[in-house]
Amino acid sequence: MGLLTALEGGYGDRGDALVVDGRRMSWEELLGAASAVARRAAGAPALAVLARPSLETVVAVVGGLLAGVPVVPLPPDSGPKERAHILRDSGATLLAAPVGETAEDVEVLPVDPAARAARPAGEPPADATAFVLYTSGTTGAPKGAVIPYGAVAADLDALAGAWRWTAEDTLVHGLPLFHVHGLVLGVLGALRTGSRLVHTGRPTPGGYAAARGSLYFGVPTVWSRLAADEDAARELASARLLVSGSAPLPVPVFERLAALTGHAPIERYGMTETLITVSTRADGERRPGSVGVPVEGVRTRLVGEDGGALPADGESVGELQVSGPTLFRGYLNRPEASAEAWTADGWFRTGDVAVIGADGFHRIVGRASVDLIKSGGYRIGAGEVEAALRDHPAVADAAVVGAPDADLGQTVVAYVIPDGPVSGDELTAFVAERLSVHKRPRRVVLVPELPRNAMGKVLKKQLLDLG
Structure with missing residues (x-):
């Protein structure tokens, strides 16, 4: 077959x-x-x-x-x-x-x-x-x-x-x-x-409502907009399952969808490299903020900063690692990156931080790195956007972060040190012309300098405090 x-x-x-x-x-x-x-x-x-x-x-x-x-x-x-x-x-x-x-x-x-x-x-x-x-x-x-x-x-x-x-x-x-x-x-x-x-x-609320399906897929941005349209949301009451993924579904959206449609959404977790590895079940509990348990054939584990295994106790926070038949084979033409993606004993390093309960339910806490932005269901590398901004002749340096956003999950924000006259709108358009449009900064903040540590690394966690 x-x-x-x-x-x-x-x-x-x-x-x-x-x-x-x-x-x-x-x-x-x-x-x-x-x-x-x-x-x-x-x-x-x-x-x-x-x-x-x-x-x-x-x-x-x-x-x-x-x-x-x-x-x-x-x-x-x-x-x-x-x-x-x-x-x-x-x-x-x-x-x-x-x-x-x-x-x-x-x-x-x-x-x-x-x-x-x-x-x-x-x-x-x-x-x-x-x-x-x-x-x-x-x-x-x-x-x-x-x-x-x-x-x-x-x-x-x-x-x-x-x-x-x-x-x-x-x-x-x-x-x-x-x-x-x-x-x-x-x-x-x-x-x-x-x-x-x-x-x-x-993925409009009206389009979803008119389709009369039994199974619906969406990212949190889609579900947020649907939950804000009560009439459209109620049309999904005849469905069997609503599935959300690509980024965490905000708990208020989960609860509002459940109230309007009668269906608590299915949440699942995965990556391009692993496909979908963890999910709540059609016939099981659907817990807000949780992505459920591993799908058939997939194993998961938590690893601490020292490389040691962490318990599934609902409290220990560690890097989530996975193994199973759904994993990719490696990165094309990137042998070093491929080698770094796996542990010595063959587990894939997701780079995501998670908590696993005694009942096996997984909760994704966030990225181990601040440089991967999840916006509207897209994964956006901050470094790629920064490189595009630096190509502009009036940009001396730039740093990009994801700021919390009720609609998109995160929104791309760029902090730019200008080297000549330039506006935020101009830089947004500049990036959109060179990369996918969804990777453009939604907000550009012009700053005289970027906060750095003694080694010269930008302290990204401090950027959002700049405004």
Whole structure:
């Protein structure tokens, strides 16, 4: 049995099995269109996909997977610097994009949802690369996490068990299609379980309310906005599960959603490198502020600053480390970073700080580092934004932090030492032109100097006190 079991005919088919921003396809139509992409992509070292929320994106991703070619989702708002890095680092020689799209830096593979071809023979092995997903680190350019087919299959099967996710469900979400939550869970999860998928284009309260789904995915920003729209929220009362992830769900939002919809949200935890490793259960307790227990096949542990194991006593705080079949294989072209990601005995270092209770429930306390910002469900590396700001001729230095934000979870704030006339709006636009738009600073504070320690390191925890 392959990764995309819905395309093998075992779940039947319907004309609206896949709906993206109002456009519909059956699984059979998706298979035919994706097979046409696979025929053209076969043999390429990697297939970049312009990952807009569209049928073309789904067709292209499935086509790359059918061809056994590593799929590299490209954020549609990538600036030229970020785009060039991803294409160069991944080795992608083709960019799958809608018919009529052009590109100067890579050959375009036109994606036509109306095209049809026979499915390629054979299945990629479990250890073959399914995706190279670029994730922001704390410094430098994004790193490509190499995700094998077997890890995707293991994770989706574990989540299907945890959430009682079946072909009887209709999954609804409006999340971006270039990261784990929106693409791997939100598209391949439907193709794995056979559930109908409705992607709303954008994750608006009205779109979610009108979709009439049984299973909904969202990030805290989405749920916060939905909870503020009482009429839309009440329309979700007929759903079976509301799932939140990518960042901690504020307790007031959890409680308001539960009051308006009658459903306490499912919270889960994971990373690009590990996929989803911990979750509350469809048939279990859903505790505000907790992400539940490890999914099937995954083990977790807490480690103290001295490297020793910490007890699961509900009080001890340590770095969360994980192991299991859902983990990535390493960072593409980054042997040193890959080696640093694992302990000597084979556990992945998440860099997140957590508490585990005696009952196994996990609570994520925060980042071990202050340099990874989670804003609106996105992971944003402060170092990447700082580097973009420093490219501006009127910037002498810059430091970026995440400030608490009721809507986004965290908002990107930049503290800049100017070296000439410059405004905050100008610097925000400057970053948005070079990186993904969601990485731009929402606030820029011009300062004469940055607080530093004796070694010259910026004391980021003091920055927010500057205003």
